[in-house]
Amino acid sequence: MTDVSIGMPQLPAPDYPADVRERLTEDAREIIARYPDSRSALLPLLHLVQSEEGHVTRTGQRFCAEVLDLTTAEVNAVATFYSMYRRKPSGDYQVGVCTNTLCAVMGGDAIFEELQQHLGVGNSETTEDGKVTLEHIECNAACDFAPVVMVNWEFFDNQTPGSAKQMVDDLRAGREVEPTRGAKLCTFKETARILAGFPDERTGAVAESGGAGPASLAGLRLAKGESAPPRVAPQRSAGADALGADVTAEGAQPPETHPSSHDAPQDTAASDPAHQAGPVTEEDQ
């Protein structure tokens, strides 16, 4: 993809097999019907084609262009603008560690660093078994649960390096993993289908993990006269007092030397190196 080709222009992308195309066309019709103007369906359609192949392929872009009567260039311009659309094959589970300022300071940098070492992959890379793609992500609106890790866009709150390593080990071993807020994990492809606007049909998925996370209730508890300041601990920490427990994982210490944010990811979020979305450093060139 990064090769420079001279001469023959790239041939049009191949089409989906007929049965796949037929099924996706049916879904596309349903998506387009939600909007007064068909082009509004483009973002959900890109989620839809991502749910088919795990990333947005040229074939997927061609499909979007055809059902919306756009050019593939118009679709490509949109597909490359948004960070949730992957441009290369990736794992079943996208593990995103928040390294925006607040989570980074509270421990997100250390978690990201340790996960890279533990999994032997860098930012936006996938483990050899194809299970886990590691990424650093931006603020995900859960700062009162910092440090936060998202897996397939479900919340794993109040993480430590130890809890995060255990979680990726469980994912790779095929053990069931439950988020602190959200439903039992499904694969990245299945998640993309929900994002395309097709509700999660698994029984009980909506109800899983209860009404609100503990930090969300901090003020309400005080207002109701529960005097102890609510302290947030990982929700599934066995044997730990849910309120006020000083919980940290065994051996979950940050790395010995972690001088500054320069250990943190310097590249911008996932994209292929040929199409950088952010500042290009000298090292990149």
Added chain:
Amino acid sequence: MNATDSPAKLLTPVLSTFWDQPDAWTLETYRRHDGYEGLRTALAMDPDDVIAYVKEAGLRGRGGAGFPTGMKWQFIPQGDGKPHYLVVNADESEPGTCKDIPLLFANPHSLIEGMVIACHAIRSSHAFIYLRGEVVPVLRRLHEAVREAYAAGYLGKDALGPGKDLELTVHAGAGAYICGEETALLDSLEGRRGQPRLRPPFPAVAGLYACPTVVNNVESIASVPSLMHKGKDWFRSMGSEKSPGFTLYSLSGHVAGPGQYEAPLGVTLRQLLDMSGGMRKGHRLKFWTPGGSSTPMLTEEHLDVPLDYEGVGAAGSMLGTKALQCFDETTCVVRAVTRWTEFYAHESCGKCTPCREGTYWLVQLLRDIEAGKATLADIDKIDDIADTINGKSFCALGDGAAAPIFSSLKHFREEYEQHVNGRGCPFDPAASTVWADKTAHLEVKA
């Protein structure tokens, strides 16, 4: 309000009042807590009277700018023969901001009820929720709540009265901070790259599909049902003359009790910290943001600033999203600002040169400063570049990128100089982590 008042007196849970119910998000729970009562009141009123009522109540936008909600509705031209649209901005992505997502997770019907009321007021028959894509648990509950509302007749055929249907579409974004800017959001909802539009024309005249459009924040719209049900006098009994009502304050960072605290506008950070256990044990507040990273940072001397639109403005910052990110003395300001600047550089949509290029160069210089490779002149240079970005781009992303630079230089210039003179960062990041001070090692099964 008095600093010594008990939390029960200072806090006013309205939106959050039943979040502790195990099935908080369901229609049934919502109905048990006066759900859809405000809608009943509103539908019995003339649409223009609803707009006037919300205006008189003084509800102001909770998404950052604080623009009066009723006035936004009033700007929609009536009898123009065009479709009108309501678009709810649920793209919550401002660093530090974490109020709409827990609100929608625990109480999605308050938003839906508010949207039906707003659509009645502005005479709209199609409304949209633009939810950031990275929050699937919330998307799941919105899908379910909308399904419930259709089944109960709050949405769909004749929802607003005989012959007046209302459609509601939940739309998941795809990861772009810029889409929180209302005109970029509209471009994105139209299936384009999310880039801001030049204004005028404003969305009220030419918004979605060039039709009159109201774009409101989640919390603003979710505040409307209780206002309609309990009345504007009740609403005005909280907060101040110019900033009436209740709102969600989000406490995060090195505090003993991070979380959501719903209080009248005008509460102070000191009051919130006092009731929630203060900073983490043995540490002092160093700097904090009143409303996300785009609002100029404040320090310990601003603990008693009333957290309303006027109070925070007078202190030289902005109320913003009421995202109170608190950092203690272990935190390196240069590291914090560098990371925020990397965020703005990554999220700059590229449309305006000052923002696109300026954020890029700020990142290069800040990384050098933090690594001890910069000169003292570079400190003036980042100040100068921030000035070149501020106010010189289409939208507020550029202004937001400049805010942490200006405010950190104002309060902590010597810390930048220390990095230059000492050839590196004097702070130990390990001391800032949540587990830094903890001695008890319990096994966590994750």
